[in-house]
Amino acid sequence: MTKYGLRARVITLTLAPTLIIGILLSAYFIKNRYQELEQQLAVAGQAIIEPLAIASEIGLANESRENVRRLIGHTHRQHSEYIRSIAVFSSQNDLFVTSNYHRNLDLLAVPRGQPLPERLEVIHLKDALLLRAPIRAIAGFNNALVEEQPIGYITMEMDLSTVKLKQYQEIISAGVVLILGLILSCFFAYRLLQDVEMPIKQMISMIDRIRRGHLDVRIEGKLLGELDTLKNGINAMAISLSEYHLEMQQSIDQATSDLRETLEQLEIQNVELDIAKKNAQEAARVKSEFLANMSHELRTPLNGVIGFTRQMLKTQLSSSQQDYLQTIEKSANNLLTIINDILDFSKLEAGKLLLENIPFDFEDSLDEVMRLLAPMAHEKGLELNLRIDPRIPAGVIGDPLRIQQVLTNLIGNATKFTERGHISVSVELKQQRDERLELQFVIRDTGIGISERQQSQLFQAFRQADASISRRYGGTGLGLVITQKLVQQMGGDIGFSSRLHQGSTFWFTMSLIQTDLPLVHPIDAEALQGQSLMLIEPDHESRLMMRERLAHFDMALSDYAELPETSDRVSSALICVDAVDVPESDALIAMAKQAETFSDRVIFCLPTTELALSEALLTSGVAACLAKPLSVRKLIEQLQGEQQSLALLPPAVEVHTDKAPLTVMAVDDNPANLKLITALLKERVTNVFTASDGKAALACAQKQRFDLILMDIQMPEMDGVTACQEIRKTPLNQHTPVVAVTAHAMTGERERLLNEGMDDYLTKPIEEHILEQVLHHWTHPHSGQTQPNSPLITPNKLGETLNIDWSLAMKQAAGKEDLARDMLQMLVRSFDEVEEKVNLALEDSKVDLSAVIHKLHGSCAYSGVPRLKNLCHELETQLKKGATVEDIEPELFELLDEIQNIREQSPHYLDETV
Known part of the structure; x- marks a missing residue:
């Protein structure tokens, strides 16, 4: 905004009113004078033309042109200053006579077709004034004058040039007066500036000197009015500032002395802080080393537990043995997940933990949690x-x-804090917006409850309700903290309500997205039509929940607290055994015999702690024995006719019969791990060599050429990294791929190992499908890859360089080949839409790709395409951070290439159906 000085304001405020008023007044008077001059000329013309019209009546009536010419000529000459021409016209609008020659007589005449004027007409032209008056014949009747119709008319053209000259003179006079007024105003403005501006400039100069520290200066002289008051105020201010300056100088001297002492103390504190910082960094390093070592020490035995459990599941087992081993495997995996949570606690604190976004079967996922936790609840x-x-x-x-x-x-x-009663888990759909579901999970127990004083400590790290509970029930206190942060990161909220000795209720909310992808084979509800089921459940709440979950199936359902002695005939009877009071096997067999009298099929639902009873029950003729809490899918499968038998089950996993003609060396200092890796490798390759440390591995590498080496990292005498570097120097294995197999799972461990010479990275416990991917990638030539024993580009993630990983697809489809093919086929069919959208975005950067990438990411999760899935994950992460199409353009081209590769390879897995 423009700032104007005092001079400009005074001149503006002085001259502007004078100029505006002068212009307005001049314009007003000039306009009035202009109109007045024209009106005077019109009045003068009227005074001339009306007598002429009367005087011309006789000459016109008698057609005496000479008389009329003399009359109008005389008048023209008398007023030649104003009159240009006078003309008389007959009643037929013909020129009768004119005072002089006129170049445009049509201008003087009435236009053809218009009547003769009845009265005086005044017509204003550009530079002339035209007057027309009728000439009437006047005759006497009864001594009175009577006007008759016009016998003609007279036209007089008057010149306006004289009037305009006078108008211009008036304008010039008004301008002269206006200029004189402005000059007078400028004079007064100048005088005002002299009286005001000069003192103000003097004050400004004085204030500037005071600002620069000259506090002894004063303004002298007598000023006008308020300026003198302002002068006195500035002088008083200078006096006060001088006094304040003196006091401030004294205070500064004192403060400087105090500051010197403070600086000395700060130097001492800085030294102490530097020492404390180094101690904290050392503590952080020790903590990182502790977490890494803890990860290694815990994962190493877990690798053996999980690995040999899976190997045992490949053998022929009874149903109970298989169920026990599956529970062991799931519990070990749960422990592994807890270890990962502890290691990722720092990520949660920093908000850097990445969440998956994949499709899954909601009910099966919850049933799996219930199956894992059921043994702990049933034991109590x-x-x-x-x-x-x-x-x-x-x-x-x-x-x-x-x-x-x-x-x-x-x-x-x-479960930990409940001694008797029940634990109920419920999931409610709170709101649905399009495909987004707002869910609320509620967990109620009948446990010891939490007092108001203890509730404030629940969501604090390494804290429980109080010391006594911690000693009695154990635990690190990290569980609820991790749970709270996970729920918040998933966009939900968590809370609880509890009263001492009256149980607790924990709830949390989260948002999920509905999908129509075929995750598992749907339950065939039509096969249940016409069937009837009798439900026997002693616990009232359990009976209500089970009835509600079975109510939407089309079958007759009846429920009882205990087995009735007699009943109408039903298709099946489901007898649930209470976890509190489990009868002996003889009593259960007797119940089964009684139920068989009115039921075609008897099914028992046993607590997980009593699954050993299933062998005796199945031998007695019971159709099936299921574990509590009841899985609706397993129950429906039994009702559809899929019964358990006492015969040994076939191997859970197909044994590899076709071994690859490869020579692989496994190196590990832990005998259990080495034995497990050897067993897994012998199922897949022909020749397996083992070494218990780095020196032994180096000795083998100097004598034998290998196609692949699986190298443990933490080993005595020579660690895995050193052994890898030494093996690279041998002539036989200088190009052999070396894959690090380690239990370390800390952030940055993989990148460190790859930078130190490893070709790939495999974490313990070893997943068989990932091991198979590693073998396939490093020992089988395929599109875009080099031959074995040659330098390779390290993949971003295990298996990620495989366009289609069929073993992974089969695992994701629960071993169902038809489902795996359907999932891959649906994925390939969606490529056209994705390619069209991506190409459109590359042409027009304003196109939003979030929805199509999100949809493709979900489709990849169950189709065995790890590299495409990781690309989608990276793109979706960047888009959520606000990246533009230009930022992710290289990744988009890579996505299009990967889609084309999958499209070309898919016919080999779909029997040429795509």
Whole structure:
């Protein structure tokens, strides 16, 4: 905004009113004078033309042109200053006579077709004034004058040039007066500036000197009015500032002295802080080393537990043995997940933990949590129930592992602090907007409850309700903290309500997305039509929840607290055994015999702690024995005719019969791990060599050429990295791929090992499908890859360089080949839409790719395409951070290439159907 000085304001405010008023007044008077002059000329013309019209009547009536010419000529000459021409016209609008020659007589005449003027007409032209008056014949009648119709008319043209000259003179006079007024105003403005501006400039100069520290200066002289008051105020201010300056100087001297002392103390504190910082950095390093070592020490035995459990599951087992081993495997995996949570606690604190966004079967995921936690609840005689809102769709998109982790934590806590009663888990659909589902999970228990004083400590790290509970029930106190942060990171909220000795209720909310992808084979409800089921459940709440979950199937359902002595005939009877009071096997067999009298099929639902009773029950003729809490899918499969038998089950996993003609060396200092890796490799390759440390591995590498080496990292005498570097120097294995196999899972461990010479990275416990991917990638030539024993580009993630990983697809499809083919086929069919959208975005950067990338990411999760899935994950992460199309353009081209590769390879897996 423009700032104007005092001079400009005074001149403006002085001259502007004078100029405006002068212009307005001049314009007003000039306009009036202009109109007045024209009116005077018109009046003068009227005074001339009206007598002429009367005087011309006789000459016109008698057609005496000479008389009329003399009359109008005389008048023209008398007023030649104003009159240009006078003309008389007959009643037929013909020129009768004119005072002089006129170049445009049509201008003087009435236009053809218009009547003669009845009265005086005044017509204003550009530079002339035209007057027309009628000439009437006047005759006497009864001594009175009577006007008749016009016998002609007279026209007189008057010149306006004289009038305009006078108008211009008036304008010039007004301008002269206006200029004189402005000059006078300028004079007064100048005088005002002299009286005001000069003192003000003097004050400004004085204030500037005071600002620069000259506090002894004063303004002298007598000024006008308020300026003198302002002068006195400035002088008083200078006096006060001088006094304040003196006091301030004294204060500064004192403060400087104090500051010197403070600086000395700060130097001492800085030294102490520097020492404390170094101690903290050392503590952080020790903590990182501790976490890394703890990870290694815990993962190493877990690798053996999980690995040999899976190997045992490949053998022929009874149903109970298989169930026990599956429980061991799931529990070990749960322990592994807890270890990962502890290692990722720092990520949670920093908000850097990445969540999966994949489709999964909602009910199966919750049933898996209930199966894992059931043994702990049943050992204490607790009933564990699950209720799912029937409005919740089967398929959803989210992070199933983190949801299971949150539920495991909350249900585990409820079980830990509950001695009797039951634990109920319910999931409600609170709101649905398009495909987005707002869910609320509620976990209720009948445990010891939490006092108001203890509730404030629940969500604090390494803290429990109080010391006594911690000593009695154990635990690190990290569970609820991790749970709270996970729920918040998933966009939800968590809370609880509790009263001492009256139980607790924990709840949390989260948002998931509905999907129509076929995650598991749907339950064939039509096969249940016409069937009837009798439900026997002693626990009232469990009976209500089970009835609600079975109510939407089309079959007759009746429920009882205990087995009735007689009943109408039913298709099946489901007898649930209470976890608190489990009868002996003889009593259960007697119940089964009684139920067979009115039921075609008897099914028992046993607590997980009593599964050993299933062998005796199945031998007695019971159709099936299921574990509590009841899985609806397993029950429906039994009702459809899929019965268990006492015969040994076939191997759970197909044994590899076609071994690759490869020579692989496994190196590990742990005998259990080495034995497990050897067993896994012997199922897949022909020749397997083992070494228990780095020196032994180096000795083997100097004598034998290998196609692949699996190298443990932490070993005595020579670690894995050193052994890898030494093996690179041998002539036989200088190009052999070396894959690091380690239990270390800290952030940055993989990048460190790859930078130090390793070709790939494999974490313990070893997943068989990932091991198979590693073997396939490093020992089988395929599109875009080099031959074995040649330098390779390290993949971003295990298996990621495989366009289609069929073993992974089969694992994701629960071993169902038809489902795996369907999933891959649906993925390939969606490529056209993705390519069209991406190409459009590359042409027009304003196109939003979030929805199509999100949809493709979900489709990749169950189709065995790890590299495409990782590309989608990276793109979706960048888009959520606000990246533009230009920022992710290289990744988009890579995505299009990967889509084309999958499209070309898919016919080999779909029998040329795509």
